Amino acid sequence: xxxxxxxxxxxxxxxxxxxxxxxxxxxxxxxxxxxxxxxxxxxxxxxxxxxxxxxxxxxxxxx
Amino acid sequence: xxxxxxxxxxxxxxxxxxxxxxxxxxxxxxxxxxxxxxxxxxxxxxxxxxxxxxxxxxxxxxxxxxxxxxxxxxxxxxxxxxxxxxxxxxxxxxxxxxxxxxxxxxxxxxxxxxxxxxxxxxxxxxxxxxxxxxxxxxxxxxxxxxxxxxxxxxxxxxxxxxxxxxxxxxxxxxxxxxxxxxxxxxxxxxxxxxxxxxxxxxxxxxxxxxxxxxxxxxxxxxxxxxxxxxxxxxxxxxxxxxxxxxxxxxx
Numbered sequence: 001x002x003x004x005x006x007x008x009x010x011x012x013x014x015x016x017x018x019x020x021x022x023x024x025x026x027x028x029x030x031x032x033x034x035x036x037x038x039x040x041x042x043x044x045x046x047x048x049x050x051x052x053x054x055x056x057x058x059x060x061x062x063x
Numbered sequence: 064x065x066x067x068x069x070x071x072x073x074x075x076x077x078x079x080x081x082x083x084x085x086x087x088x089x090x091x092x093x094x095x096x097x098x099x100x101x102x103x104x105x106x107x108x109x110x111x112x113x114x115x116x117x118x119x120x121x122x123x124x125x126x127x128x129x130x131x132x133x134x135x136x137x138x139x140x141x142x143x144x145x146x147x148x149x150x151x152x153x154x155x156x157x158x159x160x161x162x163x164x165x166x167x168x169x170x171x172x173x174x175x176x177x178x179x180x181x182x183x184x185x186x187x188x189x190x191x192x193x194x195x196x197x198x199x200x201x202x203x204x205x206x207x208x209x210x211x212x213x214x215x216x217x218x219x220x221x222x223x224x225x226x227x228x229x230x231x232x233x234x235x236x237x238x239x240x241x242x243x244x245x246x247x248x249x250x251x252x253x254x255x256x257x258x259x260x261x262x263x264x265x266x267x268x269x270x271x272x273x274x275x276x277x278x279x280x281x282x283x284x285x286x287x288x289x290x291x292x293x294x295x296x297x298x299x300x301x302x303x304x305x306x307x308x309x310x311x312x313x314x
Contacts, residue, residue, distance in 0.1 A: 051215050051217045052216050053213045053215045054213065054214045054215075055213055055214075056204050056205055056208075056212055056214050056311065057202045057204055058209070059102050059153075059202070061092060061153060062092070062094055
């Protein structure tokens with residue numbers, strides 16, 4: 001997996017890293033929040049909420 | 064005679080099987096119409112009469128299921144999720160497949176910071192409450208991109224300022240959607256008239272609003288290359304601006 005490490009430059013507005021998406025609420029505890037960990041998709045910096053990765057799961061009622 | 068009887072019995076069993084299949088509400092879910100979706104088995108069974116008052120409109124009704132829209136406070140009717148509910152306990156909230164997945168952002172009542180719900184989870188919750196069930200175990204799926212395994216959500220918010228973040232998609236990933244939604248609520252001051260702009264890689268703004276409260280949706284698929292660091296910047300004066308991204312991908 002490619003992990004690109006990005007450092008926010010000082011000119012950026014500081015954001016609260018605790019303001020992440022409450023993924024457990026979104027999916028009702030069916031997902032383990034990745035929070036500020038290195039994301040599967042990327043390494044993002046300086047965002048207000050997320051990144052959070054939610055599994056896309058095929059419903060059992062679909063053939 | 065014995066052979067004939069066996070054939071008749073076989074045909075009868077086949078017919079019973081086919082009829083039983085067609086009576087399954089889940090079989091009739093309109094997968095060819097749905098895009099981003101949230102679903103849950105809310106109960107072992109659902110009395111459809113209990114659900115009707117929860118719908119803002121009913122578009123299709125059979126003895127096995129109902130499809131309609133569910134109202135969301137402060138949202139327009141167009142933004143009401145479509146919801147399928149079946150007698151066998153399934154509740155599926157979805158947007159039609161011509162809409163970006165970023166329709167899940169509940170901008171109208173999102174106050175910033177943590178995002179504790181989506182428009183789809185709200186709709187499922189409304190129906191689950193109506194039937195005395197639970198939305199616990201809610202899952203997401205996109206019927207357009209059957210090979211996508213994950214959805215990533217990122218939001219940037221500003222108040223009368225500029226801010227941005229970076230995203231790099233690994234080269235080994237397959238990307239199916241890069242959908243965005245831009246929200247702004249701006250006013251006028253003695254010096255400025257409210258405006259909000261969002262930029263990809265410091266280029267031309269791909270979404271702009273003037274004074275007032277607005278939000279819109281779109282896609283950056285095709286402009287977001289794997290292995291390349293991309294920046295998303297938002298500038299908003301005299302008010303609040305937000306940019307939300309939804310990536311759908313497979314590792």
